[in-house]
Amino acid sequence: MNLRQIEILRAIIRHNTTVAAARVVGLSQPAISNAIKTMEEQAGFALFQRVNNRLYPTPEATILAEDAEAIFDLHDKLERRIRDLRDSRAGQLRLVATPPIGYGIITSAIQETQQARPKIRTYFDVRRYEGVMNGIESHNAELGFILAFGGKPGIQSELLCHCDMVCVMPPGHPLSARAQLGPRDLRDYRFIALERGTRLGEATRAAFEAEREEFNFSAEVRYGNTACALAEAHAGLAVVDSLTAFSGRFKVAVRPFRPAIPVGAYAIWSENRSLSRLARFFLARVRDAVANVPSASIASGQADV
Structure with a gap:
C-alpha cells in the first residue's frame, strides 16, 4: 500500500x-x-x-x-x-569573525536575525585573521568576516564597507581639540601600537614611515579592542579601525588619522559551497548593521563615544 x-x-x-x-x-x-x-x-x-x-x-x-x-x-x-x-525560519548559522567585526557588527546582526527567525541556532566564534580563513576553508563556518582581506584562491568575498583608521584617546585629552591627528601629533604622548606582523599593525607603521616619523610605543597589543580599553583607561592613545572605535563599547574620543589608512571590511565564504538561504538572510542583516556604523562622522571631524 x-x-x-x-x-x-x-x-x-x-x-x-x-x-x-x-x-x-x-x-x-x-x-x-x-x-x-x-x-x-x-x-x-x-x-x-x-x-x-x-x-x-x-x-x-x-x-x-x-x-x-x-x-x-x-x-x-x-x-x-x-x-x-x-522562509529562513529554521536551520543553523555557523559564523566566524575577527574581533573588530565580531564584537560589533556581527553581534547586532545575530540579535536581529534571531529576533526575526527564533527557531535558528547560531554557532559563532571570534578568532584572529588566520583562524577565520581556516574556519571557512575547513567548512567549519559558512560565513566569515574580516578586515583587510587580500584575496585568496577558493574564497569568495564581498566588500561590506571602507573605513579609515582613527585615533582614539580618553575624553578630554588635549589632542581631542584637534580636528584630525597625524604621527607627529602623537610623538609626545604614550602610544599603544597594534602588533607588528598584523595587517593593521603594519599599515600603521607604514603611515608613520611615510611621514618620516619614528614609531615609538609604550604598549603593543594584538587587537583594537584591547587598544581602546587601554585608551579609555588613560594608558595612551591608539590608532585603530573605525568599526572598533565606534562599536559603542568604549568611552573614548575619536579623531580622524592622517595620512589616511583605508581598511575594508569583508564577508567571505567558500567558493565551492553556495550560501544557504539563511546565510544570505544573515548577510543582509550584516549589511544593515554596517550602514548604521557612524563612520561618516569620522570624515567630517570629531566624535566622542
Whole structure:
C-alpha cells in the first residue's frame, strides 16, 4: 500500500463517503471506488462495509489507519521544516569573525536575525585573521568576516564597507581639540601600537614611515579592542579601525588619522559551497548593521563615544 492509497484510506474513514473523500484528496468518485478495490485486493481482506450509501471501516482498516497517523505526522513535520527553510525560519548559522567585526557588527546582526527567525541556532566564534580563513576553508563556518582581506584562491568575498583608521584617546585629552591627528601629533604622548606582523599593525607603521616619523610605543597589543580599553583607561592613545572605535563599547574620543589608512571590511565564504538561504538572510542583516556604523562622522571631524 503506497502513500497515496494510505491518504485515500484515511480520507474515506474520516468522511464515510467516496464523494467526500474524492473532494478532499482531489480525485473523482469512481477513482476512489477503484482505489478501495485495489487496496482490498492488495491487503487480502475487506477494508470497508457499505451501509445506506455510507462506508464504515472494518476493524482491520481502523488498525491500519491508526498506524498510518505516524506517517502523516512525520509528513506534516517535514512540510513545516520545508516551509521554515524556505522562509529562513529554521536551520543553523555557523559564523566566524575577527574581533573588530565580531564584537560589533556581527553581534547586532545575530540579535536581529534571531529576533526575526527564533527557531535558528547560531554557532559563532571570534578568532584572529588566520583562524577565520581556516574556519571557512575547513567548512567549519559558512560565513566569515574580516578586515583587510587580500584575496585568496577558493574564497569568495564581498566588500561590506571602507573605513579609515582613527585615533582614539580618553575624553578630554588635549589632542581631542584637534580636528584630525597625524604621527607627529602623537610623538609626545604614550602610544599603544597594534602588533607588528598584523595587517593593521603594519599599515600603521607604514603611515608613520611615510611621514618620516619614528614609531615609538609604550604598549603593543594584538587587537583594537584591547587598544581602546587601554585608551579609555588613560594608558595612551591608539590608532585603530573605525568599526572598533565606534562599536559603542568604549568611552573614548575619536579623531580622524592622517595620512589616511583605508581598511575594508569583508564577508567571505567558500567558493565551492553556495550560501544557504539563511546565510544570505544573515548577510543582509550584516549589511544593515554596517550602514548604521557612524563612520561618516569620522570624515567630517570629531566624535566622542
